[in-house]
């Protein structure tokens with residue numbers, strides 16, 4: 299650090315309510331780490347905000363000093379843009395308040411909240427909004443990219459439930475964006491990622507959910523995969539919006555309801571959640587059990603918050619991760635065959651192929667209503683490459699890429715921006731499709747110098 303920089307940092311510290319961390323500070327190492335251990339970057343300083351005003355000071359500091367700026371919400375994004383080398387990392391993870399108004403069914407959520415934080419506060423009132431399926435994910439990044447999970451068929455994407463947001467722009471202004479205030483910015487925030495500013499507060503619509511829901515897992519042997527996947531594809535095309543069923547194929551973790559001989563063997567899992575009356579749900583899920591001769595199942599009525607955490611033990615931070623993802627409007631035989639071929643060659647015990655079902659309410663919104671445009675997507679397929687040691691990188695990444703190429707002919711348009719890795723910047727325009735040109739225009743208006751470029755970047759030119 300030069301003397302001038304030290305003086306400037308002191309000035310920033312004086313105006314800041316949160317913490318400014320330098321590499322010499324004890325908390326720095328922990329704060330720079332994110333979910334994906336393949337990303338190992340060292341910012342020059344980390345600004346841990348606790349107020350909107352902190353975010354304004356940090357944005358102004360980065361801009362005025364020509365620093366690369368990275369923004370961290372929950373730190374989960376696979377591409378790792380939450381952390382940069384040398385520049386300023388704005389860390390929002392200390393901003394964790396959730397205010398729920400059960401009368402208006404609205405929640406005001408700060409950008410450091412995880413899904414668990416949000417679900418815990420809203421479920422006290424038997425309310426929820428659609429979020430993702432791993433409770434340690436950040437609400438901020440998930441929402442800004444679109445957001446989908448168990449409730450999306452019934453209540454839409456997370457962004458379909460966003461009512462308004464408070465945003466710190468590249469100019470350091472604090473704007474309130476909604477359908478009536480800065481509606482163009484509000485349009486861009488709903489899918490445009492972190493391109494347009496730092497969101498310091500989200501306001502969501504909530505819906506009655508649970509608090510207990512029928513949910514769980516049914517596990518089939520891998521040698522029945524073709525039959526199970528084919529029936530899964532047909533069943534999910536016509537199931538009611540209250541029901542959601544996802545498919546995961548991987549090596550079986552040591553689940554207590556599976557015989558120990560099955561542990562570590564390839565399996566096909568159906569994960570289900572029914573967002574209505576469990577008695578009705580029981581009848582609707584019965585056909586799933588007949589898709590094959592199951593190894594076992596763990597299905598029952600449990601708190602929605604518990605179901606939201608079911609996958610957490612498989613998705614802990616600290617592993618090396620590389621993903622590839624396609625959207626599908628239909629799961630064709632070709633796609634199913636490709637899934638089975640590559641699931642039989644899993645390169646590590648933690649790799650998996652995930653097919654998340656959406657459709658329902660997510661498909662009833664016009665593709666140009668907001669930045670996220672993939673309204674014809676009924677399935678989001680994600681290849682979760684996941685392993686422990688750097689020595690396995692080449693082998694595991696090659697498997698994910700090969701499967702991605704093999705399944706590409708069966709994919710539909712667009713891609714989920716939140717699943718793109720750091721080497722997929724060439725897919726950004728494709729991911730947005732018909733909203734991309736409007737996003738470029740918006741970027742020119744709100745961030746002409748591309749201060750917010752550590753993201754799936756929409757370039758202003």
Ligand SMILES: Cc1cc2nc3c(=O)[nH]c(=O)nc-3n(C[C@H](O)[C@H](O)[C@H](O)COP(=O)(O)OP(=O)(O)OC[C@H]3O[C@@H](n4cnc5c(N)ncnc54)[C@H](O)[C@@H]3O)c2cc1C
Pocket residue numbers: 332333369370371372373374375376378379380381390409429430431432434435436437438439440441442443444445446447491492493495496497498613716717752753754
């Ligand atoms: C294990 C796992 C499971 C997942 N499951 C799902 C799922 O079920 N459904 C789903 O939709 N997605 C899912 N995702 C993807 C997830 O939505 C993205 O990784 C998302 O970006 C995570 O948000 P974050 O705040 O944790 O990430 P971060 O890495 O902190 O942020 C991601 C990016 O968002 C931007 N950003 C973050 N906060 C702000 C802010 N306040 N203002 C402006 N920009 C900001 C920044 O550009 C940042 O680089 C999953 C991810 C993981 C790792």
